[in-house]
Amino acid sequence: MSDEQLVRPAQVSGFPEWLPEVRLVELRWLDEIRQGFERYGFCSVETPSVEALEVLLAKGETSQEVYTLRRLQAEAADDGDARLGLHFDLTVPFARYVAAHFNDLVFPLKRYQMQRVWRGERPQEGRYREFTQCDIDVINVDHVPLHFDAELPRIIHEILTGLNIPAWSININNRKVLQGFYSGLGIDDPLGVIRIADKIDKVGAAGVEKLLATRTALTPAQIRSCLDLAHIRGVDAGVTADIRRLGVTSDLLTEGLDELSFVLDELSDLPAGSVVADLSIARGLDYYTGTVYEGKFLDWPDYGSICSGGRYADLAGSFIRRHLPGIGMSIGLTRIFAKLVAEGRLSTGPSCPSDILVVIPSDARRAQAQATAAALRSRGYNVEVYHQADKLGKQIRYASRKGVPFVWFPPFEDGKPHEVKDMAGGEQVTADPATWRRP
Amino acid sequence: MSDEQLVRPAQVSGFPEWLPEVRLVELRWLDEIRQGFERYGFCSVETPSVEALEVLLAKGETSQEVYTLRRLQAEAADDGDARLGLHFDLTVPFARYVAAHFNDLVFPLKRYQMQRVWRGERPQEGRYREFTQCDIDVINVDHVPLHFDAELPRIIHEILTGLNIPAWSININNRKVLQGFYSGLGIDDPLGVIRIADKIDKVGAAGVEKLLATRTALTPAQIRSCLDLAHIRGVDAGVTADIRRLGVTSDLLTEGLDELSFVLDELSDLPAGSVVADLSIARGLDYYTGTVYEGKFLDWPDYGSICSGGRYADLAGSFIRRHLPGIGMSIGLTRIFAKLVAEGRLSTGPSCPSDILVVIPSDARRAQAQATAAALRSRGYNVEVYHQADKLGKQIRYASRKGVPFVWFPPFEDGKPHEVKDMAGGEQVTADPATWRRP
Numbered sequence: 001m002s003d004e005q006l007v008r009p010a011q012v013s014g015f016p017e018w019l020p021e022v023r024l025v026e027l028r029w030l031d032e033i034r035q036g037f038e039r040y041g042f043c044s045v046e047t048p049s050v051e052a053l054e055v056l057l058a059k060g061e062t063s064q065e066v067y068t069l070r071r072l073q074a075e076a077a078d079d080g081d082a083r084l085g086l087h088f089d090l091t092v093p094f095a096r097y098v099a100a101h102f103n104d105l106v107f108p109l110k111r112y113q114m115q116r117v118w119r120g121e122r123p124q125e126g127r128y129r130e131f132t133q134c135d136i137d138v139i140n141v142d143h144v145p146l147h148f149d150a151e152l153p154r155i156i157h158e159i160l161t162g163l164n165i166p167a168w169s170i171n172i173n174n175r176k177v178l179q180g181f182y183s184g185l186g187i188d189d190p191l192g193v194i195r196i197a198d199k200i201d202k203v204g205a206a207g208v209e210k211l212l213a214t215r216t217a218l219t220p221a222q223i224r225s226c227l228d229l230a231h232i233r234g235v236d237a238g239v240t241a242d243i244r245r246l247g248v249t250s251d252l253l254t255e256g257l258d259e260l261s262f263v264l265d266e267l268s269d270l271p272a273g274s275v276v277a278d279l280s281i282a283r284g285l286d287y288y289t290g291t292v293y294e295g296k297f298l299d300w301p302d303y304g305s306i307c308s309g310g311r312y313a314d315l316a317g318s319f320i321r322r323h324l325p326g327i328g329m330s331i332g333l334t335r336i337f338a339k340l341v342a343e344g345r346l347s348t349g350p351s352c353p354s355d356i357l358v359v360i361p362s363d364a365r366r367a368q369a370q371a372t373a374a375a376l377r378s379r380g381y382n383v384e385v386y387h388q389a390d391k392l393g394k395q396i397r398y399a400s401r402k403g404v405p406f407v408w409f410p411p412f413e414d415g416k417p418h419e420v421k422d423m424a425g426g427e428q429v430t431a432d433p434a435t436w437r438r439p
Numbered sequence: 440m441s442d443e444q445l446v447r448p449a450q451v452s453g454f455p456e457w458l459p460e461v462r463l464v465e466l467r468w469l470d471e472i473r474q475g476f477e478r479y480g481f482c483s484v485e486t487p488s489v490e491a492l493e494v495l496l497a498k499g500e501t502s503q504e505v506y507t508l509r510r511l512q513a514e515a516a517d518d519g520d521a522r523l524g525l526h527f528d529l530t531v532p533f534a535r536y537v538a539a540h541f542n543d544l545v546f547p548l549k550r551y552q553m554q555r556v557w558r559g560e561r562p563q564e565g566r567y568r569e570f571t572q573c574d575i576d577v578i579n580v581d582h583v584p585l586h587f588d589a590e591l592p593r594i595i596h597e598i599l600t601g602l603n604i605p606a607w608s609i610n611i612n613n614r615k616v617l618q619g620f621y622s623g624l625g626i627d628d629p630l631g632v633i634r635i636a637d638k639i640d641k642v643g644a645a646g647v648e649k650l651l652a653t654r655t656a657l658t659p660a661q662i663r664s665c666l667d668l669a670h671i672r673g674v675d676a677g678v679t680a681d682i683r684r685l686g687v688t689s690d691l692l693t694e695g696l697d698e699l700s701f702v703l704d705e706l707s708d709l710p711a712g713s714v715v716a717d718l719s720i721a722r723g724l725d726y727y728t729g730t731v732y733e734g735k736f737l738d739w740p741d742y743g744s745i746c747s748g749g750r751y752a753d754l755a756g757s758f759i760r761r762h763l764p765g766i767g768m769s770i771g772l773t774r775i776f777a778k779l780v781a782e783g784r785l786s787t788g789p790s791c792p793s794d795i796l797v798v799i800p801s802d803a804r805r806a807q808a809q810a811t812a813a814a815l816r817s818r819g820y821n822v823e824v825y826h827q828a829d830k831l832g833k834q835i836r837y838a839s840r841k842g843v844p845f846v847w848f849p850p851f852e853d854g855k856p857h858e859v860k861d862m863a864g865g866e867q868v869t870a871d872p873a874t875w876r877r878p
Contacts, residue, residue: 007497009538009758012523015487017536019543020550023483039816041793041823041843044462048454048569049488049555053511058446065510071559072492072505072524084451085511097456099448104458106790106840108826111459116488120510130487138826145826147805319448351545354480366586377478384480387547387577387584401545404480 014123015130016338021351021403026337029163030114033134033331036159037112040151042136045111047093049086049118055096056085058318065119086118090135091315091328098139099319108140114333125342126304126335137328139315144325146259149291149311150266152329156295156307157270165336166345167298168306171278172263175288175310176256177243178279181229184250185222191286192216193226198282200230230280236268237261239277256290263291289313293329303339307331350403355381355438356420357399360389361412372410372418375433383408399423406438453562454569455777460790460842465776468602469553472573472770475598476551479590481575484550486532488525488557494535495524497757504558525557529574530754530767537578538758547579553772564781565743565774576767578754583764585698588730588750589705591768595734595746596709604775605784606737607745610717611702614727614749615695616682617718620668623689624661630725631655632665637721639669640741669719675707676700678716695729702730728752732768742778746770789842794820794877795859796838799828800851811849811857814872822847838862845877 011017018026034044056066067086087093090113098105114134121127136155138148153170160168178197182190196211203211205227212223225246232242240257260277267275283292290311297303309329316324340346358373360366366389373383384404386395399407400423408431409419420436421428450456457465473483495505506525526532529552537544553573560566575594577587592609599607617636621629635650642650644666651662664685671681679696699716706714722731729750736742748768755763779785797812799805805828812822823843825834838846839862847870848858859875860867 006759007493007757009494009535009755010491011539012487012489012491015489017486019540020482020484023485026485027483038792038821041791041796041821043459043791044466045459046462046465047456048451049557050451050454050569052449052451054446055448067508068511069506069525069559070509072507074559086508096448100450101458106837110791110823118488120508120513130489140826148826316448318446320445352480352482352549353477357480382477382480384549387579387587398545 012129014121014128016128016334018341019351021348022341022346024350024353025346025348026333029333029337030132030134032162033159033333034112034114036155036162037134037136039158040110040155042110042112045094045097045113046115047087047090047097047113049116050084051087051093051096053083053085055319056087056092058092065121067118067120088119089117090115090133090330091137094135094137095316096319098324099316102320102322108138108144110136110138112136126339128334128338131332131334134331134333135328136330137315137326139324139326142323142325144311144327146262147266148327149259150263152309152327153263153275153293154267154270156293156329156331157267157274159331160295160307161274163336165297165340168295169274169276169298170293170295170307171276171281172260173277173279173281173283173292174256174260174263174290175282175292176252176290177260178229178256178282180250180253180256181243181246181248182226184248184253185225187216187218187222189216193218194282195284197226197230197280198284200280200282205230232277232279234277235264235272235275236277237264239264239279243279259290283308283310287312287314291327297339300339304335305332306336350405352384352402352404353382354384354402354404356383356406356408357395357402357404358383358385358408358410359392359395360386361410363389365389365410365412368410372408372433376408376436379434381438396421408433451568453560453567455567455773457780458790460787461780461785463789463792464785464787465772468772468776469571469573471601472598472772473551473553475594475601476573476575478597479549479594481549481551484533484536484552485554486526486529486536486552488555489523490526490532490535492522492524494758495526495531497531504560506557506559527558528556529554529572529769530576533574533576534755535758537763538755541759541761547577547583549575549577551575565778567773567777570771570773573770573772574767575769576754576765578763578765581762581764583750583766585701586705587766588698589702591748591766592702592714592732593706593709595732595768595770596706596713598770599734599746600713602775604736604779607734608713608715608737609732609734609746610715610720611699612716612718612720612722612731613695613699613702613729614721614731615691615729616699617668617695617721619689619692619695620682620685620687621665623687623692624664626655626657626661628655632657633721634723636665636669636719637723639719639721644669671716671718673716674703674711674714676703678703678718682718698729722747722749726751726753730766736778739778743774744771745775789844791823791841791843792821793823793841793843795822795845795847796834796841796843797822797824797847797849798831798834799825800849802828804828804849804851807849811847811872815847815875818873820877835860847872 065088069084116132118130179190182193200208212218240261281294288310292310294305295307311327315326358369360369369385373385376383407421417430420431504527508523555571557569618629621632639647651657679700720733727749731749733744734746750766754765797808799808808824812824815822846860856869859870
């Protein structure tokens with residue numbers, strides 16, 4: 001402690017952090033997501049937080065969101081570090097990684113990557129400047145079988161179900177259906193229409209109609225057909241019949257409908273409504289070429305997507321002359337987690353991982369308390385020893401405040417037995433540290 | 440693939456990344472370190488990667504190593520983001536966190552924090568610009584009992600033992616012994632001498648002698664006593680007798696020797712040589728006030744410390760007017776891990792977490808293969824289905840290249856049994872996905 005001016009210990013906005021009891025839940029989520037990926041054999045990849053700026057900007061897309069680095073003491077003329085930036089997603093670093101290590105990797109490569117990413121955006125609800133993404137992708141040289149288009153949402157479905165979050169659905173579409181439909185309508189620039197159609201979430205059907213009328217050369221009849229398509233939703237292959245009924249045909253449309261049917265069929269064992277075909281979904285990014293995904297909370301339809309992804313023709317074309325198509329999905333961990341915290345929908349429990357707090361009967365008996373704790377730890381329990389021989393009530397209160405479920409009492413006199421108290425039920429029984437089992 | 444110029448997918452020096460089979464080991468290490476901390480009830484804290492610059496520089500110490508952030512598209516005049524920097528350790532963010540959330544935390548606070556940190560240094564062996572630190576600290580209002588000075592190295596000892604790394608020792612000293620000894624010698628500026636004595640690793644005893652002779656007003660006799668002290672090492676409380684034999688006395692020295700004896704006594708059950716009292720250890724940082732630690736590889740004595748820490752009088756005095764003494768240790772995960780990789784001393788195994796690869800007998804039997812995988816997954820195994828009905832040899836080779844330990848063959852004809860092949864031993868036996876157990 002000094003008399004100097006204090007520095008305000010403020011958090012920086014857009015950079016979330018949690019109290020220990022909330023962090024403990026986040027950690028459980030991270031474990032469950034990882035286990036969900038590993039259950040299907042996906043391997044872990046981590047890349048540095050930092051990439052060369054030319055790598056981050058290889059596609060030139062999200063340039064204005066990039067944070068660049070500079071050493072505090074750098075000379076003005078020394079811009080060496082200014083050529084480094086924090087990654088803004090996990091796809092660009094993964095593409096660079098695959099190109100850099102191409103000869104040392106086994107394909108098809110199934111990888112997961114759970115890391116923080118950074119974007120120099122103005123923070124708002126659901127948008128952070130630092131957040132954690134959990135990505136899975138399957139990439140292969142030249143060809144990735146269609147069945148992965150179903151396996152990926154199945155994995156994400158299992159994980160989100162396990163997290164027990166408020167109601168959600170994974171919405172599916174296929175870019176070939178959109179492009180094939182638009183081509184079949186005689187539209188010259190299907191990608192341009194997709195980019196406008198993608199705004200339906202924000203501006204509604206009427207807004208999209210107006211944009212198409214003012215920014216494209218589409219006829220009113222073409223616009224009407226586009227909107228008819230965007231209104232189609234369904235939980236099974238019946239949606240493809242609805243689409244065909246609109247009377248538009250093209251080879252690409254047929255291919256897209258076959259793929260969409262296949263994916264819906266493969267996922268038909270999942271609970272009704274958890275995977276929904278939604279023809280309004282476009283996913284703005286130009287690189288998606290087939291199946292696209294977008295997960296949403298049902299009760300918060302205006303909130304950003306909680307997971308998303310799709311199939312792409314080529315992952316690493318900016319870095320290596322190999323054709324590496326793939327398919328990927330990403331869980332927006334921070335976006336989901338922070339929303340639940342903000343809505344008061346996250347149940348928290350203890351603030352520490354301890355199963356047991358061992359009390360210290362007296363200074364003379366600290367060694368015995370430590371030996372008791374060691375015995376319990378060797379049997380797999382997480383055990384704290386209270387830090388000093390305070391009054392018993394104070395020691396128990398400490399366990400209670402931290403949510404430690406069991407308090408252990410070593411003998412207070414020679415010849416007496418150990419006892420353990422179940423903090424939830426309140427009962428206290430004799431016990432042996434060598435044999436006790438958590439009920 | 441395009442005909443455009445490719446961007447070189449180079450890693451940036453000082454930012455390590457690993458192939459999947461190496462990452463899998465790193466992940467196991469991270470799990471074991473975390474379990475080691477949780478076994479003693481320490482709670483997880485994570486802080487943002489980014490802090491306000493005034494927070495990072497509250498003590499003004501390592502200013503030249505800080506990376507500051509700037510949005511790529513920021514106006515020259517807009518220096519809002521320039522007031523943000525990446526954290527260079529986990530202590531400053533933890534201090535800010537404790538001050539910010541003081542009223543919501545339970546004390547004593549035992550926390551662990553495993554995160555990346557960044558330093559804008561020139562990379563060299565053992566020094567990275569991005570690396571992972573694993574910290575534990577115990578802090579409390581006004582007082583932290585001395586027994587934590589022994590509990591912390593015990594935890595670190597357990598963890599390092601579990602990681603099975605090349606021979607190491609945790610070296611211990613006590614700043615009160617150093618300061619008390621120097622005061623007892625009549626030296627006016629003990630901290631100044633500690634700062635010089637700390638260089639013994641780099642410049643040797645002769646170098647320290649020269650520095651003390653040229654930079655301080657110490658007499659030759661005082662310098663000789665300082666060097667005598669620095670040469671004392673020992674594995675038990677016998678070292679305190681060696682120190683007393685040097686004939687110097689002061690109250691602070693007595694206090695320091697009592698503490699050092701206590702810690703060595705408490706740890707006397709650990710294997711000989713794993714914890715060593717080493718009076719040459721000073722730990723340069725001014726804020727250590729009692730026990731200090733420094734772990735080293737025995738075979739690479741010039742390599743940086745693999746873990747370090749100590750007791751401090753006040754954690755968060757820059758941010759809050761509460762007296763929060765504490766004690767902490769940090770494992771330099773990247774420093775240890777990267778050294779083992781560089782020396783070829785890291786044993787790697789599979790490149791993926793799969794227990795089993797299920798082969799696809801034919802396209803017609805893919806559904807059966809998937810059902811088999813689902814059955815095995817529901818029983819806790821990590822299971823991949825091969826991606827297409829390739830020739831069997833190719834499917835088995837894929838498992839072999841990735842190090843998947845078991846290959847599962849669903850029936851190739853109706854009425855035949857499943858079979859499973861142990862890739863290590865080569866034997867292949869019939870098996871039932873509903874009951875098979877990994878041998």
